[in-house]
Amino acid sequence: MTYFPEEVVEHIFDFLGSHRDRNTVSTVCKAWYQVERLSRQNVFVGNCYAIRPERVMARFPRMKSLSVKGKPHFADFNLVPYDWGGYALPWIEAAARSCAGLEELRLKRMVVTDDGLELLARSFPNFKSLVLVSCDGFSTDGLAAIATYCRGLRELDLQENEVDDHGRQWLNCFPDSCTSLISLNFACLKGEVNTGSLERLVARSPNLRSLKLNRAISVESLNKILARAPHLVDLGTGSFTVDHRAEAYHRLMNSFPKCKSLRSLSGFWDASPRCLKALYPVCINLTVLNLSYAPAIPGDDLIKLICHCFKLQKLWVLDCIGDKGLAVVASTCKELQELRVFPSDIYGAGNTSVTEEGLVAVSSGCPKLNSVLYFCYQMTNSALIAVAKNCPHFIRFRLCILDPGKPDPLTNLPLDEGFGAIVRSCKNLRRLSLSGLLTDQVFLYIGMHAKCLEMLSIAFAGNSDKGMIYVLDGCKNLRKLEIRDCPFGDGALLKDVAKYETMRSLWMSSCEVTLGGCKALAAKMPRLNVEIINESDDFEESKENLVDVHKVEKIYVYRSVAGPRNDAPEFVWTL
Amino acid sequence: MEAAASYVKDTELRLGLPGTDAPEKPAAARGSKRALPEAGDDKSKSSEEDCGDRETPVAKAQVVGWPPVRSYRKNSFSLQARKGEAEGAGLYVKVSMDGAPYLRKIDLKVYKGYKELREALDWMFKCFSQGDVSKKEGGNNGSEYAMTYEDKDGDWMLVGDVPWDMFISSCKRLRIMKGSEARGLESRH
Numbered sequence: 001m002t003y004f005p006e007e008v009v010e011h012i013f014d015f016l017g018s019h020r021d022r023n024t025v026s027t028v029c030k031a032w033y034q035v036e037r038l039s040r041q042n043v044f045v046g047n048c049y050a051i052r053p054e055r056v057m058a059r060f061p062r063m064k065s066l067s068v069k070g071k072p073h074f075a076d077f078n079l080v081p082y083d084w085g086g087y088a089l090p091w092i093e094a095a096a097r098s099c100a101g102l103e104e105l106r107l108k109r110m111v112v113t114d115d116g117l118e119l120l121a122r123s124f125p126n127f128k129s130l131v132l133v134s135c136d137g138f139s140t141d142g143l144a145a146i147a148t149y150c151r152g153l154r155e156l157d158l159q160e161n162e163v164d165d166h167g168r169q170w171l172n173c174f175p176d177s178c179t180s181l182i183s184l185n186f187a188c189l190k191g192e193v194n195t196g197s198l199e200r201l202v203a204r205s206p207n208l209r210s211l212k213l214n215r216a217i218s219v220e221s222l223n224k225i226l227a228r229a230p231h232l233v234d235l236g237t238g239s240f241t242v243d244h245r246a247e248a249y250h251r252l253m254n255s256f257p258k259c260k261s262l263r264s265l266s267g268f269w270d271a272s273p274r275c276l277k278a279l280y281p282v283c284i285n286l287t288v289l290n291l292s293y294a295p296a297i298p299g300d301d302l303i304k305l306i307c308h309c310f311k312l313q314k315l316w317v318l319d320c321i322g323d324k325g326l327a328v329v330a331s332t333c334k335e336l337q338e339l340r341v342f343p344s345d346i347y348g349a350g351n352t353s354v355t356e357e358g359l360v361a362v363s364s365g366c367p368k369l370n371s372v373l374y375f376c377y378q379m380t381n382s383a384l385i386a387v388a389k390n391c392p393h394f395i396r397f398r399l400c401i402l403d404p405g406k407p408d409p410l411t412n413l414p415l416d417e418g419f420g421a422i423v424r425s426c427k428n429l430r431r432l433s434l435s436g437l438l439t440d441q442v443f444l445y446i447g448m449h450a451k452c453l454e455m456l457s458i459a460f461a462g463n464s465d466k467g468m469i470y471v472l473d474g475c476k477n478l479r480k481l482e483i484r485d486c487p488f489g490d491g492a493l494l495k496d497v498a499k500y501e502t503m504r505s506l507w508m509s510s511c512e513v514t515l516g517g518c519k520a521l522a523a524k525m526p527r528l529n530v531e532i533i534n535e536s537d538d539f540e541e542s543k544e545n546l547v548d549v550h551k552v553e554k555i556y557v558y559r560s561v562a563g564p565r566n567d568a569p570e571f572v573w574t575l
Numbered sequence: 576m577e578a579a580a581s582y583v584k585d586t587e588l589r590l591g592l593p594g595t596d597a598p599e600k601p602a603a604a605r606g607s608k609r610a611l612p613e614a615g616d617d618k619s620k621s622s623e624e625d626c627g628d629r630e631t632p633v634a635k636a637q638v639v640g641w642p643p644v645r646s647y648r649k650n651s652f653s654l655q656a657r658k659g660e661a662e663g664a665g666l667y668v669k670v671s672m673d674g675a676p677y678l679r680k681i682d683l684k685v686y687k688g689y690k691e692l693r694e695a696l697d698w699m700f701k702c703f704s705q706g707d708v709s710k711k712e713g714g715n716n717g718s719e720y721a722m723t724y725e726d727k728d729g730d731w732m733l734v735g736d737v738p739w740d741m742f743i744s745s746c747k748r749l750r751i752m753k754g755s756e757a758r759g760l761e762s763r764h
Contacts, residue, residue: 077640160647188647269651293651343642344652375642402642433643459641475706484640 005483006031010039019044038062045069046504048086048110049529052562053094060276064103065129068096070110072507072556073225073457074482079509079554081535083569088112088135089119096123104129111135117142121149129155129183139164140191147173154207155183165191172197181205185212187236187267192216203228212236215269220248226255235259237267240294244274245427257281261295266290266316273301283308287335288315295344299325299353306332309480313337314370318344319353319375326358330365338371343402356383363390379407379436388425397422400434404460404485407437408556414438423453433457443467447474468492472499482507489534490517497524503557516548518555522575529564530575531556666743672700672720672751683743689735693722698748721752 005555013036016022026036041064043056048070055061070086088110095102102124112135120127127150140163146156149168171193174181181201186193194210195217202208202225209232213222217238226232242248247251252275256262262282271294286309291297297557299322306312306325312333317325319341339362341354358377363369363386370393379401405415415436423429423446430452434442438461447470454477468488471481472495481503500506500521515532522530533554564574666683679699686692722734726745733747734742 074640076645077643078646079640134647250611272666292648295652342648343644375644400642404638404641458644459643 006035009035009151049565050560053091057094063099067106069108086110089116092116092120106131108133111137113137114142115282118145121145133159135557136162139166140170141166144170152180157185161188163567168193179204182207187212187214195221210234213238213284215239224253230258231261233261234264240268240271240275252278264288268294288314292316292342303328316340320344322353323358327361330361336366337368340373343375356380360386363387373398374489375400378409380410381418384422386435388421389515392425394426396431401435405437416442423449430457439463440467443470460485462486465492469495472496479504485510493517501559509554515550529560668748670749673753688739724749
């Protein structure tokens, strides 16, 4: 290969799609490293503390697209304290200094500030796309800066962020000259926007294909918007409820037939069954349907809708769909690849709407199913075994039985055999979440069979250190391991310390790990950051008093070439 | 001793409906025994329990971060639950009348105020118009009946004291009392 000029090598590298492949080729030799780093345009950083932003910018000066992830996954469930970290500003500042050609920024679970957004907006003349997922720390003022200064903005996609509402003006900040929008998603915003501005923005954006409105947008406004943007492919409705005697309702019934390109629908806050009828004309073309924010739609009305959705590939619903509804999904949606069933009754007043039967039905009827997230109150081994047999192609299987540690209700046995069947059958399984009553046995199975597994989430499971050891030993491709409330201690933690350098991160909370164990790990592995998160008020004093045998509440271990971070709050102690 | 033991059990925080013997569930607390399948006790216990028991909302909320649902989604639902009660979905409450064999259900959202509510209940149960009455708004008509309601705290209150909006947001059920109890209440009203 040294006989090939650099341009040729670079051209060959263009065919490498994934970051991992590019990372691999850059380790072959110095020449390849150079060619690769100077030609890489899409940079992905899975853990913002694994490397300093400046090093990333220095290595990839021609970066056009940057994607960074911050907090650990369990932050989604309030297990990570609010100001733990994950700040976006250092990344934006470093990019502003060194990579002025940046066009896209994607941040997940990070703390973004209005200052950061303004710096972003002003620093990159070619900036085209901002995607923020599960972030917080900013307000609509920051959005106003993006709207004002990003000429040629194509995408502003805000997914499930906590955004402070400082008023509705931000949307007005898109100048009249802004006609380039392809995708606008402000569904997570709580406040109102100026609907007139929104309609005008939509009207002057001929390329707009994806529009996701927030709950404050009424059906009246939706009607006007749809009239201006009949070429939408992806729509998130606002508040999808209106009195059926009102004129807006009749207009709604006539709004959707004109949207011949519509393939994806979401939103539906406060949706009423009557309003759902408006969707019947577009059902047959839908590939994505997210009704998981519509608790007021009973199963029968969901069925009336879904029985027309023959092309559906991705379906997110609430458990009010029931086993009966899932049977309809199974018989109708033969193209289904991803199913997510969320609980509608989170505080468990006992509305058992889906059981193992629904899951078995879908696994049996939908041959292309490869990704499942399923919340239910009970599961049986025989059902899981049937699912495993029906769907050997699972990539993601996440089951959440809402009662922690619940056994198979038919046999009172743990669900070891059921999950064992899943990992044995699904040889390409990359992500697995366990629940229900589980012993060390299930981890033996996982270690033996789940060779492609990259992410494993465990809660209230196992009997001893052996469980965790089986997983660390057997799962060669494991990247993320997150554990809560399991009896795994120092023995498991320290069995194979080198393993953690092959992984992105390990999270353990409410387990049996002690301070001494953590210290030992940190001592043996200098290139790991071993963070102890202790939220008790007297942590500072107790730091001296903490004896090695004391258990630690939460640990977060991750490989890093950046050393211990300098922005850790008081309650985080890096050993 | 037995009495003391049962008292302790009653006040013990458990995941289970009050009055049931729910099996010991692994809670968020560290150090609690997790060796469930080995210990034969737990297994036999859970086989005896009605697995349909549902944890109380309070008990469930004690386990931090469980179920693993994003806060964004949880918050969205709690807002909708409140909204649903206050707006479109209707606010149905049970109405019982002393002496009547069946309860009724009414949608409080449908009425604009106490007068209309009283008229509706009167029509339903034919209670307030008995005897010589003049229909004054919410007032004492000399009838044998009084309107009471159970509020969010579980207390029984006389209907009519608080502003209408406050009433409908806190009223869980209605009871039409009769006889001497009613007369006592009404005369003080």
